[in-house]
Amino acid sequence: MTNSSSIITDVNAHPTQDSSAGPDTYDLECRNILKTFDGGFTAVDNVSFQIPKGSFFSILGPSGCGKTTLLRMLAGFEKPTSGDIFIKGQSVTNTPPNKRPVNMVFQHLALFPTMTVAENIAYGLRQRKVAKHEIGDRVKGVLQRVGLPDSGNKNIAQLSGGQKQRIAIARCLVLNPDVLLLDEPLGALDLKLREHMKIELKQLQEEFGTTFVYITHDQSEALVMSDQVAVMNHGAFVQQGTPHDLYYHPKDAFVAGFVGESNRWMGRISSQSANGLEITTDSGLGLHGVSGENQSFNNGDKVEIFVRPEAISLVRGQGDSNNSNQLACHVVNVLFDGAKSQILVKDPQSNGEVTVSMPQTADFENLRKGELLSLSWTTEQTRCYRVEG
Amino acid sequence: MSLRTPKLRLGLLLLLTPMLLWLLLLIILPHVNMAIISLSERVSAGEYAFSLSNYAEFFTESLYWNTFLRTATMSILVTFLTLIIAFPVSYYIAKMLRGRTKGLVFALCLIPFWVSELVRTYGWMILLRETGVVSSSLQWLGLTDGPIEFLYNDAAIIVGLVYTSMLFMVVPLTTTLDSLDDSYIEAGYDLGGNGFTVMREVVIPHAMPGIVSGCIVVFMLTLGNYLTPALLGGKDSLWFTEQIFTQFITRFNWEQGSAFGILLLFLSSFIVWLGLKLSRQSFTRVMS
Numbered sequence: 027m028t029n030s031s032s033i034i035t036d037v038n039a040h041p042t043q044d045s046s047a048g049p050d051t052y053d054l055e056c057r058n059i060l061k062t063f064d065g066g067f068t069a070v071d072n073v074s075f076q077i078p079k080g081s082f083f084s085i086l087g088p089s090g091c092g093k094t095t096l097l098r099m100l101a102g103f104e105k106p107t108s109g110d111i112f113i114k115g116q117s118v119t120n121t122p123p124n125k126r127p128v129n130m131v132f133q134h135l136a137l138f139p140t141m142t143v144a145e146n147i148a149y150g151l152r153q154r155k156v157a158k159h160e161i162g163d164r165v166k167g168v169l170q171r172v173g174l175p176d177s178g179n180k181n182i183a184q185l186s187g188g189q190k191q192r193i194a195i196a197r198c199l200v201l202n203p204d205v206l207l208l209d210e211p212l213g214a215l216d217l218k219l220r221e222h223m224k225i226e227l228k229q230l231q232e233e234f235g236t237t238f239v240y241i242t243h244d245q246s247e248a249l250v251m252s253d254q255v256a257v258m259n260h261g262a263f264v265q266q267g268t269p270h271d272l273y274y275h276p277k278d279a280f281v282a283g284f285v286g287e288s289n290r291w292m293g294r295i296s297s298q299s300a301n302g303l304e305i306t307t308d309s310g311l312g313l314h315g316v317s318g319e320n321q322s323f324n325n326g327d328k329v330e331i332f333v334r335p336e337a338i339s340l341v342r343g344q345g346d347s348n349n350s351n352q353l354a355c356h357v358v359n360v361l362f363d364g365a366k367s368q369i370l371v372k373d374p375q376s377n378g379e380v381t382v383s384m385p386q387t388a389d390f391e392n393l394r395k396g397e398l399l400s401l402s403w404t405t406e407q408t409r410c411y412r413v414e415g
Numbered sequence: 416m417s418l419r420t421p422k423l424r425l426g427l428l429l430l431l432t433p434m435l436l437w438l439l440l441l442i443i444l445p446h447v448n449m450a451i452i453s454l455s456e457r458v459s460a461g462e463y464a465f466s467l468s469n470y471a472e473f474f475t476e477s478l479y480w481n482t483f484l485r486t487a488t489m490s491i492l493v494t495f496l497t498l499i500i501a502f503p504v505s506y507y508i509a510k511m512l513r514g515r516t517k518g519l520v521f522a523l524c525l526i527p528f529w530v531s532e533l534v535r536t537y538g539w540m541i542l543l544r545e546t547g548v549v550s551s552s553l554q555w556l557g558l559t560d561g562p563i564e565f566l567y568n569d570a571a572i573i574v575g576l577v578y579t580s581m582l583f584m585v586v587p588l589t590t591t592l593d594s595l596d597d598s599y600i601e602a603g604y605d606l607g608g609n610g611f612t613v614m615r616e617v618v619i620p621h622a623m624p625g626i627v628s629g630c631i632v633v634f635m636l637t638l639g640n641y642l643t644p645a646l647l648g649g650k651d652s653l654w655f656t657e658q659i660f661t662q663f664i665t666r667f668n669w670e671q672g673s674a675f676g677i678l679l680l681f682l683s684s685f686i687v688w689l690g691l692k693l694s695r696q697s698f699t700r701v702m703s
Contacts, residue, residue: 103601124604136602140620149616153607201606 052076052112053237054083054100054205059109061095061261069095070106071261077205077239077254082231084248085241087258088284093241096258097207100239101130113204124153129198130207134214135190137182143169143193144178150201168200172230187215191223192230199234208240212247224250245285249273257281277319279330279411288332289380292413295323302350302405305331309376314350315408329410335368336383337407340390341400349402355380357397371399446680453673469674479658483678486655487686489569490637493576494630497584500577501629505588506618510597521589528582536646539575540566543647567649575647576637583636584629591625592618627694628701631687638683655679 054077061070069092077083087093098104100111102123111119118126129150137146144165151161169175172192177185185193191211198206212220212227228251231238242248248255249269256266257280265277276282283290293307303323305313315331317323339347344354355371358379367384382401384390456466473479508520527535542548543565553559565571595618603613619626644654659679662672691698 101601101605103605122604123601124607124609128605130602130605132598132602134596134598136596136598138599138602138617138620140617140623149603149608150606153609153612197606 051079053079053114054239055112055115056100057110057112059096059099059111060107061092061099061104062107068261070099072109073258073261073263074109075256075263075266077237080235080237081253082228082238082240082251084252084255085239085258086245086248086255086285087241087243089243091258092261093243093258094209097130097209097239097241100205101128101207102126127204128207129201129203129205130209131194131198131211133209133211135194135211137190137194137197139182141182142178143174143180143182143185146182146193147197147200150197154201164200168196171199171233172196188219188223188226191215192226195227195230199230199236203236205237205239208238210242210244212242212244220247227251249285257284259284275319276332276409276411279318279332279413282318282332282409282411283330287335287381289335289338291331291378293329293331293410295325295327295329295410297325298323303410305329305408305410307331307376309378311353311373311376311378313408314405315410316406318409318411321410321412323410323412328413330413332409332411333403333407335381338380338382338401338403340369340382340385341402342389342393343398343400345400347400347402350405351403351408353380353401355399355401357393357395357399359395360384360393369393369399371401446677449673449676452669453677455670457670469670470678472671473674473678479675482653482658483655483682485653486638487682489573489576490634491686493573493580493637494634496573496577497580497633498626498630501581501584501588502626505585505592508585509589509592510595510600524582524585532579532642535579536575536643539571539578539647543571543574566647567651569648572644572648572652572654575643576640579640579643580633580637583632587625587629587632588622591622595621623694623696624701627691627696630690631701634687634690635683638679 055075057074059070059073060068062068071092073096085093085096095104099106102118102121106119109119110117113127118128138149141149147165147168148161151164156164165178166175169178172195174189174192174196177189177193182190182193194211195206208227212223215223224247227238227240231251240248240251249272252269254266255269255272257264257272259280265272265281267275272281272285276285282288291307291309291311291313293305293311293313295303296306296312297304302314302316305315307313313331318332323329333351339349341347346352353373353375355373357369358372359370361368361370365386369382369384369390371380371382372378373380380401382399384393453469454465454467455463456468458464473483504524508517508524512520540547544550545562545564545566547565549565550559550562554562599617599621600613603617608616639656641654641656641660644652645657648654655675656679659672659675662668662675691701
């Protein structure tokens with residue numbers, strides 16, 4: 027991982043198959059979508075993006091960031107105040123939801139409880155006046171593909187959470203939509219099932235080849251499943267890129283803090299050199315770091331510093347390393363979570379807490395509270411971002 | 416568990432006592448008494464014998480069962496009209512309105528029912544009588560030469576009954592429609608449905624228990640209504656409850672009146688049962 031801000035300069039542009047591609051290679055394109063509500067609140071602020079055919083696109087943001095409003099505009103339930111939405115090159119901005127080649131999997135799925143599974147799936151086909159025998163065949167076919175071939179006659183209440191999920195997706199995919207919109211459908215599931223459904227959703231998307239637009243506030247869902255992720259905050263897209271890009275090259279402090287876990291310090295730049303930045307944190311810690319993507323600083327600028335828990339190397343007791351940043355800390359707590367276990371340590375100088383990933387080696391098995399640990403990490407893994415205001 | 420069972424039984428019994436007493440003293444006892452009276456015939460002064468003649472009278476005298484048929488048909492019509500008018504109102508309250516306005520409009524539906532039925536019916540009479548508001552307005556507008564009597568016909572009865580029944584349809588309908596999450600309606604549109612098909616396949620199936628329970632209440636109340644048909648329909652209104660009243664009060668024929676009462680109970684129950692069968696709803700589900 028050698029990177030600096032100069033290598034990746036254009037993460038926010040469309041990273042794949044851009045300039046050469048014609049407009050019809052995009053299943054969905056939004057141009058300058060703006061949505062303001064009565065009272066002057068701007069829910070979606072001038073958002074533009076393009077989604078290539080057959081990709082899994084996630085919109086990731088905290089609750090209240092406008093992602094649901096954006097999705098509802100794509101589905102047609104809300105009308106943008108200004109801007110245009112194109113599906114396969116055709117403007118659908120003024121098309122009502124029942125005429126758009128887009129279907130939506132609702133947050134609570136909205137499977138009709140008064141119908142059986144087969145009737146639920148057949149509903150959309152009936153609205154399109156598909157011949158009766160063909161409806162039967164297509165319902166059977168899609169049930170087969172989502173792996174529930176014998177569920178046709180069941181009631182919705184008889185299905186488990188994961189099965190409902192698959193039926194809700196089947197109900198949309200049987201209509202061969204150009205784009206499938208998913209509104210945090212995994213939110214209601216328990217953790218174990220959610221982990222399983224993440225993989226399953228990704229597989230379904232690859233199997234059907236339909237473009238998925240998935241909105242979520244859970245960064246792990248977005249990172250695991252997506253080809254492209256857009257991070258949204260205060261109604262605008264902050265950064266768009268592959269999950270890898272977002273994790274390793276966050277564009278600003280918000281993305282750095284929101285995507286993945288980080289230890290944070292606030293501080294000021296004390297000096298700059300070819301080797302990086304010297305920063306003094308507010309608590310008096312001296313760190314060596316690099317500037318984040320597209321950032322440049324003057325001495326004395328206020329910055330936020332991010333270090334990932336897994337970037338920190340550990341040695342028990344007193345220890346030296348070649349890394350530029352070193353810190354001796356005491357163990358406050360061991361947060362055991364199997365392979366994802368973390369150690370919470372306290373740095374005696376600033377009294378700040380730092381989270382470190384527990385190395386999966388036998389050396390750290392019998393770690394005790396209060397024990398001395400030597401932490402170290404490199405300059406490259408210490409990223410600084412400007413603090414606005 | 417076995418230790419607690421007798422205590423639980425006692426608690427349950429105590430809780431149910433007022434209800435059971437009410438049922439027994441005010442509903443079951445009078446009906447048993449009425450059934451016994453209806454099965455007797457006065458042979459001579461103070462002497463009674465068992466007889467089915469009171470029931471035979473109902474089926475042989477065409478006036479009686481015609482009156483019943485007329486009452487039942489008109490009640491079904493009133494129920495249907497009430498449903499047609501109340502459904503959009505309820506849908507509007509439950510699905511279109513939000514927050515304070517929702518409560519306000521719902522209260523507006525409720526307020527007329529703070530006034531007694533008698534006063535409300537007189538209100539209709541003030542509007543519809545020969546010298547009433549509607550008639551005078553039409554004359555003033557020059558749409559008619561002389562005064563028109565709008566009262567004392569079937570239309571007036573139906574208008575009055577629909578008005579009286581409105582609340583009993585709006586309340587259960589609003590409650591069931593309120594419980595329908597907006598996302599079901601949106602999903603209905605999203606999957607290609609139009610206003611009509613979403614209504615038919617999503618909204619109405621969901622609202623069915625509310626529709627049926629509203630219909631049962633309105634039908635029963637209308638069938639057993641006495642005041643509105645008597646006042647708005649006048650002496651020719653031929654409502655079945657008026658027959659019962661006549662037998663008990665005017666002709667002092669308690670045996671015949673009781674037989675009519677029992678017949679009204681069974682025939683109306685039969686119609687409700689038929690309605691439930693036709694709409695494929697179960698009574699317990701509708702009333703829950």
